Amino acid sequence: MMLNKTKRLIVIAGPTAIGKTEFAIKLAQHLQTEIISADSRQFFKELNIGTAKPSARELSVIKHHFVGSHSIHDYYNVAQFEIDVLSLLDVLFEKHNQVIMVGGSGLYIDAVCNGIDELPDVDEKLRQELNKIYEDEGIATIQQKLKTLDPEFYDTIDRSNPKRIIRALEVCLATGQKYSEQRSNAKKERPFEIIKIGLNIDREQLYQRINERVDQMVKDGLTEEAKELFEFKQLNALNTVGYKEIFDHFSGNIKLEKAIEKIKTNSRRYAKRQLTWFRKNDNYQWFNPNEIEKVIALVNRS
RNA sequence: GGUACCAUAGCUCAGUUGGUAGAGCAACGGACUGAAAAUCCGUGUGUCCCUGGUUCAAAUCCAGGUGGUACCA
Numbered sequence: 001m002m003l004n005k006t007k008r009l010i011v012i013a014g015p016t017a018i019g020k021t022e023f024a025i026k027l028a029q030h031l032q033t034e035i036i037s038a039d040s041r042q043f044f045k046e047l048n049i050g051t052a053k054p055s056a057r058e059l060s061v062i063k064h065h066f067v068g069s070h071s072i073h074d075y076y077n078v079a080q081f082e083i084d085v086l087s088l089l090d091v092l093f094e095k096h097n098q099v100i101m102v103g104g105s106g107l108y109i110d111a112v113c114n115g116i117d118e119l120p121d122v123d124e125k126l127r128q129e130l131n132k133i134y135e136d137e138g139i140a141t142i143q144q145k146l147k148t149l150d151p152e153f154y155d156t157i158d159r160s161n162p163k164r165i166i167r168a169l170e171v172c173l174a175t176g177q178k179y180s181e182q183r184s185n186a187k188k189e190r191p192f193e194i195i196k197i198g199l200n201i202d203r204e205q206l207y208q209r210i211n212e213r214v215d216q217m218v219k220d221g222l223t224e225e226a227k228e229l230f231e232f233k234q235l236n237a238l239n240t241v242g243y244k245e246i247f248d249h250f251s252g253n254i255k256l257e258k259a260i261e262k263i264k265t266n267s268r269r270y271a272k273r274q275l276t277w278f279r280k281n282d283n284y285q286w287f288n289p290n291e292i293e294k295v296i297a298l299v300n301r302s
Numbered sequence: 303g304g305u306a307c308c309a310u311a312g313c314u315c316a317g318u319u320g321g322u323a324g325a326g327c328a329a330c331g332g333a334c335u336g337a338a339a340a341u342c343c344g345u346g347u348g349u350c351c352c353u354g355g356u357u358c359a360a361a362u363c364c365a366g367g368u369g370g371u372a373c374c375a
Contacts, residue, residue: 161343239340
């Protein structure tokens, strides 16, 4: 990519149901540009209602990238997203000075803005084996393995999080080197400017929006969509708020009303985690979603 | 109007013979570089309805009040 700081990526982030899609489209219309989605579930073409994808009409107004771009049967991850977005930006910056990236997946946004270490791909079977060991023998076994293979990382990691441990182990085992030694944590410089807009409102209002949106999803046919996907429920892409709760209902564990309540609760908790993620990054300038004019002024001025 | 029962965290409730409270859910805070809408860690947030009485000491016992529920009128 050519170094050109006259090009700018405008990141729009915020909790689920805050109104990011609508906000981004308005801004994109004003700037006559395109939108990159940074949403780890809207990638999947099979997931529609439950992921609150932009509508067909919205998609026809502004060109969106990474919405429905992959299948739930594909393996996709953050590192690939970084690569894909950077090469897409190369193309988009030929036509546009400013491009918008909108989404709620903090890690994915971070990978685009700051980069992620380049580590070799790991054979899927290795992860499956480690998961099997964890399931059969418990967390203590994998903790001990990590302590042996990478004591430095073991000392700093959240040891009760099996996914962290298994990730570290699979890298150690696949590469023969310590995970901690392969991680640089270096921030990559980008050949374009980045400005970050955070959207937020009162917690109470946000929760009301979440609850109402879930009810609307149900009216729009979320249960039917989930029914079509039930046979794939073991796929990671379907370990997702809005689907997993309804699968639990289909499996006979809970009533539908209970499942819907749990979708609301889990969405609220997700929103909270998103805010935690974005708050720790003090580069965000925060706005109410109705303050589009202020944001337009901001991007015009600088 | 009468009788009975109830009133404790946001909700549902527990609280023994009086020693200023606890559970589930909800909520709140945080971590997080290839599963991230995932995964993990942490935190009781209280006018014990009100007023008075008994007592060294009252969520607990007594009286009155207020509110609620049920039944009887």
